[in-house]
Amino acid sequence: MVYLVNGERTPLLLRVVPNHIKTLACKIIIINKSSGFGVRHWQAILLFVGMMINYFQRVDISAAIVPMTQSTAGAPSYNWNVSEKSLILSSFFWGYVVSQVPAGLLAKRFGAKIVLGTATAVGGVLSFFHPMAAASGWESVCVLRILTGLVQGTVYPCVHTLLAKWVPRTERGFLTTGIYSGAQFGTALILVTSGFIFESSLGWPGLFHLSGGLSLAWALLFFWQAANEPATARRITKTEQEYIESLTGSNSSSQSMPVPWIAIFKSPAFYGLLAGHCGFAWGFYTLLTQMPTYMNKVLHLDVKSNAFLSSLPYLAMGVLCLVVSPISDVLTNRGFISITTARKLFNSIGQWGPMACLIGLGYMTADQKTWAILLLTLAVGTNAGCSCGYLINHIDLSPNFAGPMMGVTNGIAGVTSIVAPLVVGAILTEEEDPNQWRLVFFITGAIYLVCNTLFVIFGKATVQFWNEPTSMSSTIALRNNFENDSQTIAPTTVKDNRF
Template sequence: MMINYFQRVNISAAIVPMTQSTAGAPFYNWDTSDKSLILSSFFWGYVVSQVPAGRRFRVPESSTANSFSVGLLAKRFGAKLVLGVATAIGGILCFFHPLAAHSGWESVCVLRVFTGIVQGTVYPCVHTLLAKWVPRTERGFLTTGIYSGAQFGTAVILVTSGFIFESSMGWPGLFYLSGGLSVAWALLFFWQGANEPATAPKISKIEQEYIESLTGSNSASQSMPVPWMSIFRSPAFYGLLAAHCGFTWGFYTLLTEMPTYMSKVLQLNVKSNAFLSSLPYFAMGVLCLVVSPISDLLINRGTISITTARKLFNSIGQWGPMACLIGLGYMTADEKTWAILLLTLAVGINAGCSCGYLINHIDLSPNFAGPMMGVTNGIAGVTSIVAPLVVGAILNNEEDPSQWRVVFFITGGVYLVCNTLFVIFGKATVQSWNEAPSMSSTMTLRNNLENDSRTIAPTSDKDHRF
C-alpha cells in the first residue's frame, strides 16, 4: 500500500515545483485548469479498471462446473499476480513522467490515465487477499494495519519530496525513486506472496486451519459466479457505496489540493509545504493503528455489535473532518498554526473510516469482497475525477481564502450526506448471497452468530488448535 501510494501521490507533491521556477529543474507555465486536469486524469483510468466487464470463460469439461463468471481479474488470475504486475507496470510508468512533462501537460495526463488503470487493481486485489487471510476476530486491526500503508505512503512521499526537490535530481527525482521502489517491491512480492493460506509454502497446517475457519471465505469462491443482481438489490450495499464515495471525495480533494492551498493561501515555501502536507497523513496512519484495536475490543467483548461499530467509527471518520473543514474555511495566512492544526485533524480523524466502510465489504461478503470493492471503488473513483475539476472551476484566484471556503464547505456537505446514508442503510452481517445455494444451512448459522454480535477471540493456545 505504501509503494502504490508513492505512485499515486508523487504528482500531487511535484505539481507545485513543476510550475515554479527553481534552480536546476525545468518548470512549466501550466494554469489552474491544466493542473486540475493533470490531478484528476489519474482517476479517469482508475475508474475504468475497477471492474473489468463480466463475461463467461469456459473451463475444461472435467471441472466441477461448465463455466464461471468473473467480475475482477483477481478472481481469474489470482490477486498475487495481478497486484504484482500492476505495481511493476506503475513503477515503470513513473520513469517516463519527466519526459512527458517536457512534451506538455497533455502527455502527463495520458501517463496519469495509464497509471490510474494499473492502480485500479490495487484495492480489489488487496481486499481479495484480506478476505482470504484475515480472521474476523482480528479484522479491524489487521485490515487497518495494512491499509494504513496508504497514509504512511502519502506522508513519506510528501515529507521527503522537499529534500528531493532541493537535491541535484530536482522534482524528476521523485518519479525516479517511486518507480525504482515499485519495481523492487514487485519482485519481492512475487517471491514471498501467496493468494491464500492453502497455497502458502511456509505456513503450518494449524495456522492454515485457524485462518480458514475464521475468515468466512472458502476456496470454492474462485469458481463461484459473482451474484451481481443480489448485490445491486441490497440496501446495505448502497449504504456502503455512499460511505465510500464520501470518504473518497474528501480524502482526494485534500490530497490533491493541500500543497496548493499551503503554498498559495498559507504562503509556505516548498520545503515547509512538503513537511506540513505530510503531517496529516502521519496523524491518520497513527490513528488508524489506535482506533482499530479499540473497535475489535468493543466487538469481541460484545459491548457493541459489528454493525454499530462500523457506523460509529465511520461517523467519527467523516463527520469529524466535516467540522474541521468548516473551521478551516475561515482561516487566513495570519492564522497558519490553526489552519495546519485543522488540516491535520481533518485528515487524521478520517482514520475512523478504516474501521467503518473500508472493511464493510468483507463483513457483507467474504467470498466476494474483492468484486464488491471493485464496484464501490470504481463508482467512488468518479468523485475523485469530479472533485479536482470542481476545485478548478471554483478557484479563479488560488490566493483567495473565500474561494477555498466554498471548496471546504462543499466537501463537508458531501461528508454529511454520504455518512448519513451509511448510518441509515449500512449493515455488517454476512449476506445470504455470500454462499452457494448448497451452503445455505451454513450461511444461516453464521448469520445467527453475527447477529448475536458476540464473537469471542481465542484466548489460549488450546482455543487456537480448535
C-alpha cells in the same frame, strides 16, 4: 457448523448459543487460535509495504505539481494554468475508474497475487517516464496519469480479495486497518521526502525515479513471498491454516462461483456501503490533491515547509488507524457493541469529524497558519475512523465477493475523485482567495454529511445470503452472521446486529 475460538471465553459462548442455531448448525467446533507471529502477519506486512509503495505512485504528482510550475534551479518548470493542473490531477482517476471492476474479476479468476504484483511493477515503469512526459506538454502527463490510474485501479480489489482469504474475523479490524494504513504512511513519507528531493540536485524528477525504483523492488519481493490463500502458502502450520480458513468466511471454491450481481445491486446494505465509500473518496482526494496548493497559495509556505507540513495529516491518519483498529476489535470481541454498530460509529468519526474541521478551516487566513495546519491535520487524521467503517464492510457483507464488490464501489467512488478536482478547479479562479477555498471546504463537508448519513441508515455488517451458492445460502449466511456476533457475546447479553 459454528466455529468458536478456543479460549477463556469459550464456555460463556457455548452457554449463550441460541437453541435454533444449535438445531440448524448441528455441530459446534472449537478451534485453536494460532498464537505468535504467523504467515498471515508476514502477508500483512507485505501488503502494508505494498500500499505504501502504490501510494507513492499516486501522490508523487500532487507533491511535484507545485515545483513543476515554479521556476527552480536545476529542474525544468512549466507554465500550466489552474485548469490544466486540475486536469493533470484528476486524469489519474479516469483510468482508475475503468479498471476497478475488471481488476476484481481478474483477481478472482487468476489470483490477486499475480494481478497486484504485475500492476505495481508496470506502475513503477510508468513513474520513470513522467519527467519526459512533462517536457512534451501537460497533455502527455495526462495520458501517463491515465495509464497509471489503470494499473492502480487493481490495488484495492486485489488487496480486498487477499484480505478475505487471509484475515480471520476476530482480527479483521486490526490487520485490515494496519494494512490499509500503509496508504497514509506512504502518503506522509512521499510528501516529507519530496521537500528534500526538490531542493537537491535531483529536483522534482527524482521523486518519480524514487517511486519507480521502489515499486519494482517491492513487486519482485511480493512475487517471491506472497500467496493467494493459506492453502498455497509456504511454511504455514496446519494450526494456523485451519484457524484462518475457519474464521474468514471465504469459500475455498469461490473462484468458480459466479458473482451474484443482481442480488448485490438489490441490496440496501450495498448502497449504504457505496455512499460511505463515495463520501470518503471525495473528501480524501480533494485534500490530497489540493492541500499542497492551499498551503502554498493561501498560507504562503515555501516548497520545503509545504512538503513537510502536507505530510503531517497523513502521518496522523496512519497513526490513528493503528489506534482505532484495536479499539474497534475490543469493543466488538468483548460484546460491548455489535459489529454493525462499530462500523457505523467509526465511519461517523471518520467523516463527520473531518466535516467539522473543514467548516472551521474555511474561516482561516494566512495569519492563522498554526490553526489552519492543525485543522487540516485533524480533518485528514480523523478519516482514520473510516478504516474500521466502510473500508472493511465489503468483507463483512460477502467474504467470497469482497474483491469484485470493492471494484464496483471503488470504481464509482473514483468518479467522485475525478469530479472533485474539476469542481475545485472551476471554483478557484483565484488560488490566493480564501473565500473561494471556503466554498471548496463547505462543499466537501456537505458531502461528508450526506454520505455518512446514508451509511448509518442502510449499512450492515452481516454476511448476506448471496455470499454462498443458492442451495446453501440461507444456512451458511445464518451461520456466518451468528459467528460475527457469537464471538462478541458478553455473558449477560446477546447483541443483535442492528444499529
